[in-house]
Amino acid sequence: MQHSWDIVVSILVIFGLLFFGVAVWALSWAAKNRQFERFEQGARVIFDEEEPEGVCTDSFPSASKKSKNRRADKSNQKSVDGSD
C-alpha cells in the first residue's frame, strides 16, 4: 500500500511540476508575443463588423425592432444635422 502510494505521489508531483511549468511558459510566451502591449487595441477585438463598437447588441424580444428603429432614427438625424 505504502509502495503504491509513493508511486502515486511521485506521479502527481511530476505532473504538478509540469503544470506549473506550462503556466510559467504561458506567461513568458504572452510577454514575448507582445500580448501585454497595445491594450487599447486588445480591448477592441471583441467587436466585429456585424456587431461593431458603439452599438448595443441585445434587447428584449418585443423591444428589439422598436429600439433598433429608434436608434437608427437618431443616427440618421445626427448625420443630417452634421453633428456626428
Added chain:
Amino acid sequence: MQGTQPDIRMPPPPPGLSQVKREAERAKLSEIDRSMRVAGLLFVLSAVVWLMVGTVFALIASYKMHNPEYLAQFEWLTFGRVRSAHLNTMIFGWGNNAIFCVALWLMARLSRSQVRHGGFLVLAGILWNMGVTIGVTGILSGEMTSVEWLEMPMEVAPILALSYAMIGVWGIVTFSHRQTGHVYVSQWYILAAIFWFPWLYTVAQVMILFVPARGVVQPITNWWFAHNVLGLWLTPVSLASAYYLIPKVLGRPVYSYYLSVIGFWALALFYNWAGIHHLIGGPIPIWLQSAGTVASVMMTIPVIVVAINHHMTVIGSFGTVWQSPTLRFVVFGAMSYTAVSLIGSAMALREVNVVTHFTHFTVGHAHHGVYAFFTMIMFGSIYFILPRLIRRNWPSAGLISIHFWSCALGITGYVVALSIGGWIQGLEMNNAEIPFMTVVRNTVPWLTARTIFGILITVGHSAFFIHLVWMLLPERFRRVPSSYDSFGADPIA
C-alpha cells in the same frame, strides 16, 4: 490603459466598411455558430433539464430541514442523499453543461475559428450526461461516497474524465486554430479553466478515492478541490463571459484592459491556496491554515480589480443594462462576485470564522457564489448565445422578466436569511449557556424563509425552462416570426 467611452445611445455607422467585407464577416461568424449549433444546443438543453431536477432536490432538502418527517418513508430521499444529489446535479449537471456551451462558444467566437468535427462534442456531451445520471442515481440509491463535492460513486469518475477530456481538448484545438493575433482576456480565463478543472478532479479522485491518502491529507485535498471547483472552474468561465458580454452588449470596450489582465494573473496565483480556509480550527498544521487565510485575503486584489473594471465600464449606461436581458443577469452576477468574494475573504479571518464555521452562514455564502454569481452569469450568457446559435429570437419578454425577478429576489432573500440566521446560530453555539437544541430551534424561522425564497427561485427556473421549450417549438407555436436578426444587421439566410 483606459478605453474611450463612446456614446452608445447615438451609434455612428461603422466607418469605411465595404458591403462585401461586412457580408464576408457575417458569413464567417455564421459558420462559427453553425459549427457548434447541435453541440451547443445539447449542452444548454441538458443544463436546463439538470437545473430543474436539481431545483426539485433543493426544495425537498430545504423543506426537510424544518419538517424532517416530510417524505421520511422514502430511503432514496433522506436528507443526506437528496442534499448531495442536489449539489452534484447542480455542479456537474447544470454548471458543467452550461460551461461547456458558453466556454466553447466564446472560445470559437474570440478565436474566429470553427469548432471542427462538432459530432465529437455531441458524443462527449451524451457521455457526460450519462455519467452524471449514473452518478446521481448512485447517490440516491445509497452508493455515494462520504467526500463532499465528490459524492458520486467512484466508478463514474472514468466516464466523466473521458468525456471531459474530449470537450477540453476541443476547446484547446479551437484556440490553437485561432485566426486572431491577440488573445483576449476571456480566452485566457477559459484556456486556464480548461486545464485547471481536469487537474483538480483527477488529483482529488486519486488522492481521496482511488489511492486514498492517510489522515488529514484527505480533507485538505477535499477542500483544495471543492473550493477550487468554484474558484478555478466556475469563476474563470463566469468572468470570461462577463468580460466579453458587458463590453460587447454595451458596444464599449472594457474600461481598463490592463487591469483585466492583472486580475487574471492574480486569480491564477492566489485562488489555488484559498480552499484551506474551510479547515480553520481543524487538526491540520497551523501554517497551512494561515496560508489559506493569507491567500483568501489576497484574493481581494483580483476581486477589486474586476469590480472597478466592470463598474467603470457600465457606469453611465445603467439604462442600457436594464434594457438588455443578458446584461441584467450578467451585471447582477458581476456585482454578486464582488460581494461574495469580499465576504469570503472576511470569513477566512479566524475571528470571523469562529462564528460562521459550521453554520448556515456558510450555506448562504456558497449559494451567493454558485448561484448569485455563477448561475446568474450563465443565464445571461445563454440569453445572448442561444439566439445566435440557432438563429431564433427568444419569444417572450414577459418570461425573461419573470425569470429575472424571481431569481434575483429569490437568491437575495435566500442569502440574507441564511446569513442573518447563520450568524445568530454561530453566536449562540459559541455561548456554552445556550442548550444545543435551543440553537437548532432558533434556526427554524430562517430555514423556513429559505424554503419560501427557494420556491420563488423555482418559479424563475420554470419560466426559463418553459421559455426555452417555447423557443425550440416550430414557428407556428411562436408568437411572432422570429428568425434571429442581430442588431443592425440583416438576417442571414
